[in-house]
Amino acid sequence: MTTPVLEARDVTMRFGGLTAVRSVDFTVNSGEIVGLIGPNGAGKTTFFNCLTGLYVPTEGTVSYQGKVLPPKPHLVTQAGIARTFQNIRLFANMTVLENVLVGRHTRTKEGLWSALLRGPGFRKAEKESEAKAMELLEFIGLAAKRDHLARNLPYGEQRKLEIARALASEPGLLLLDEPTAGMNPQETRATEDLVFAIRDKGIAVLVIEHDMRFIFNLCDRVAVLVQGEKLVEGTSDVVQADERVVAAYLGEPFEGDPGAAEAAEVEAAEATAEAEGAESAEPADSAETAEPADSAATTDTVESTEADSTTKGEAQ
Numbered sequence: 001m002t003t004p005v006l007e008a009r010d011v012t013m014r015f016g017g018l019t020a021v022r023s024v025d026f027t028v029n030s031g032e033i034v035g036l037i038g039p040n041g042a043g044k045t046t047f048f049n050c051l052t053g054l055y056v057p058t059e060g061t062v063s064y065q066g067k068v069l070p071p072k073p074h075l076v077t078q079a080g081i082a083r084t085f086q087n088i089r090l091f092a093n094m095t096v097l098e099n100v101l102v103g104r105h106t107r108t109k110e111g112l113w114s115a116l117l118r119g120p121g122f123r124k125a126e127k128e129s130e131a132k133a134m135e136l137l138e139f140i141g142l143a144a145k146r147d148h149l150a151r152n153l154p155y156g157e158q159r160k161l162e163i164a165r166a167l168a169s170e171p172g173l174l175l176l177d178e179p180t181a182g183m184n185p186q187e188t189r190a191t192e193d194l195v196f197a198i199r200d201k202g203i204a205v206l207v208i209e210h211d212m213r214f215i216f217n218l219c220d221r222v223a224v225l226v227q228g229e230k231l232v233e234g235t236s237d238v239v240q241a242d243e244r245v246v247a248a249y250l251g252e253p254f255e256g257d258p259g260a261a262e263a264a265e266v267e268a269a270e271a272t273a274e275a276e277g278a279e280s281a282e283p284a285d286s287a288e289t290a291e292p293a294d295s296a297a298t299t300d301t302v303e304s305t306e307a308d309s310t311t312k313g314e315a316q
């Protein structure tokens with residue numbers, strides 16, 4: 001059964017005269033991986049900031065498991081929403097393990113004095129926390145680097161560590177802002193598996209990404225934000241096929257779409273065949289030598305111009 005985990009109602013965020021997010025309704029259900037896509041400046045991060053209490057929305061409400069959230073980051077984390085940031089925010093001079101321990105502090109009962117005095121209660125809690133943090137590092141694949149300084153990790157591992165730290169607060173919903181930015185294809189694939197594994201732990205995921213292959217492979221549902229407004233929402237298939245999305249954002253079919261790649265190849269091959277047919281009476285190198293005749297031929301079809309230039313480019 002699907003129950004709403006997160007419900008944003010009519011969320012608007014204005015900065016002076018600029019409306020970065022406009023009347024957005026949005027739901028994430030339990031067990032779902034939902035994608036949020038849109039061009040640069042569409043308002044995706046601003047929307048995340050409204051969900052996590054970093055910004056107080058100009059209008060609208062955000063509820064988590066049926067309760068309206070106070071717009072305060074620590075209360076949002078306490079309620080059960082964790083996030084990562086578009087620009088990695090780690091404690092650079094702390095170790096990998098310490099960074100995860102910091103993420104756990106909302107779930108530990110030990111207060112400031114207990115921590116300062118390092119009494120028996122604190123030491124017991126500290127041991128438990130460390131065990132939990134190590135479990136997370138195993139899960140994320142960074143256990144062997146527990147004592148490395150965060151700043152010495154390669155970029156892809158810093159992103160992973162941020163996810164581990166977010167998970168340390170034991171969330172019911174995880175928000176990821178561009179988790180694969182700067183990753184190589186292998187790391188991106190691994191992150192895909194990681195997000196599936198997080199979902200399998202019973203954590204719903206909302207993810208912002210520009211990598212369309214990643215989004216469409218991963219998400220049960222995708223919402224498209226354009227100029228602060230939700231343009232379309234649906235399954236990956238529905239969103240990919242929507243002409244408004246293609247026009248506003250995708251521009252051309254995403255590179256993983258085998259149908260589109262085939263169609264482009266067929267088109268190019270047909271154009272080449274057509275161009276060759278038209279020139280069959282002329283010497284083979286006429287494209288290089290007979291400038292006026294060639295340019296007359298290529299004005300007929302756009303495709304032949306492209307096919308010619310490709311062939312020429314390869315020959316050179």
Ligand SMILES: Nc1ncnc2c1ncn2[C@@H]1O[C@H](COP(=O)(O)OP(=O)(O)OP(=O)(O)O)[C@@H](O)[C@H]1O
Pocket residue numbers: 015018020038039040041042043044045046047086
């Ligand atoms: N604190 C702020 N003050 C003023 N304007 C802001 C602020 N934060 C964001 N904006 C503006 O709001 C709009 C949306 O920005 P936002 O960062 O949310 O976009 P985005 O969809 O996350 O883009 P990207 O894909 O590049 O990360 C932009 O025009 C941005 O300049």
Ligand SMILES: [Mg+2]
Pocket residue numbers: 044045046086
């Ligand atoms: Mg952003």
